[in-house]
Amino acid sequence: MGRQKIAFIGGTGVYEQSRLDERRELTISTRYGPVFLQSGRYENREVYFLARHGDRHSVPPHLVNYRANITALKELGIEAVIATAAVGSLREGMAPGSRVVIDQFIDFTKGRPSTFYEGEEGEVVHTDFTQPYCPQLRAAILRAGRKLNQQVIDGGCYICTEGPRFETPAEIKMFALFGADLVGMTNVPEVTLAREAGLCYATIALVTNFAAGISTGKLSHEEVLEVMVDGKSELDLLLMSSLTEIPTVKTCECELGGRHWPTNSGTRGGVIK
Numbered sequence: 001m002g003r004q005k006i007a008f009i010g011g012t013g014v015y016e017q018s019r020l021d022e023r024r025e026l027t028i029s030t031r032y033g034p035v036f037l038q039s040g041r042y043e044n045r046e047v048y049f050l051a052r053h054g055d056r057h058s059v060p061p062h063l064v065n066y067r068a069n070i071t072a073l074k075e076l077g078i079e080a081v082i083a084t085a086a087v088g089s090l091r092e093g094m095a096p097g098s099r100v101v102i103d104q105f106i107d108f109t110k111g112r113p114s115t116f117y118e119g120e121e122g123e124v125v126h127t128d129f130t131q132p133y134c135p136q137l138r139a140a141i142l143r144a145g146r147k148l149n150q151q152v153i154d155g156g157c158y159i160c161t162e163g164p165r166f167e168t169p170a171e172i173k174m175f176a177l178f179g180a181d182l183v184g185m186t187n188v189p190e191v192t193l194a195r196e197a198g199l200c201y202a203t204i205a206l207v208t209n210f211a212a213g214i215s216t217g218k219l220s221h222e223e224v225l226e227v228m229v230d231g232k233s234e235l236d237l238l239l240m241s242s243l244t245e246i247p248t249v250k251t252c253e254c255e256l257g258g259r260h261w262p263t264n265s266g267t268r269g270g271v272i273k
């Protein structure tokens with residue numbers, strides 16, 4: 001049976017998962033650096049929690065060690081990852097407070113290490129991204145939302161900026177023309193590395209504000225945090241119920257994305273401490 005080990009990656013405003021039983025902390029050292037996680041159990045599954053920005057939000061989006069994070073999850077034998085992300089909205093129909101299970105992304109990042117495959121050993125890897133997020137995980141989250149009577153929007157295009165600054169109104173206008181619905185600073189390269197490692201990955205985006213120029217006022221991190229605090233308990237409920245909806249039998253093709261991942265984990269691997 002697959003997907004017995006599952007991880008949450010908590011974004012802005014989500015720094016721990018208190019609903020897990022038998023909680024403990026652990027550090028995985030990877031070739032990209034150390035990764036701190038919590039582990040626990042929930043409904044017969046081993047669950048891991050990783051705070052993307054650190055537990056005190058000390059790591060800015062462009063400096064998150066995405067490769068270390070995904071390597072650690074892979075080394076732990078995790079097969080499915082649900083991430084949360086605070087986002088700005090470009091669409092009236094996705095007002096602050098909305099939860100969106102995104103289904104596409106546009107990459108506007110600039111200077112981040114964004115692949116595991118740097119051409120070592122003469123290996124050139126081009127990974128398919130026709131379906132960027134795991135359809136089974138997305139369906140599990142949407143099912144959980146229906147059971148909880150929470151409104152969860154099915155699909156949205158996330159544009160990832162480099163940050164850490166917010167966007168200009170001119171950029172937001174351009175992004176809207178490109179077809180983006182939501183803007184954030186962290187989903188890329190997390191989603192791409194997860195696929196390169198063959199992990200099933202999905203994101204629940206929580207809208208914290210209308211994007212620059214659509215919002216009537218200035219944007220601030222404090223405003224983003226305030227809305228996250230308001231939405232946190234419902235988001236937690238959605239995460240935990242999604243967990244119980246994840247099928248153990250895989251019908252998706254996410255694993256294929258990881259076919260170049262070395263089976264001898266020494267090459268990219270980590271050590272559990």
Ligand code: HPA
Pocket residue numbers: 086087088089161166167183184185208209210211212219224
């Ligand atoms: N822009 C970029 N990232 C964000 C925003 C935004 O408006 N809101 C929350 N994260």
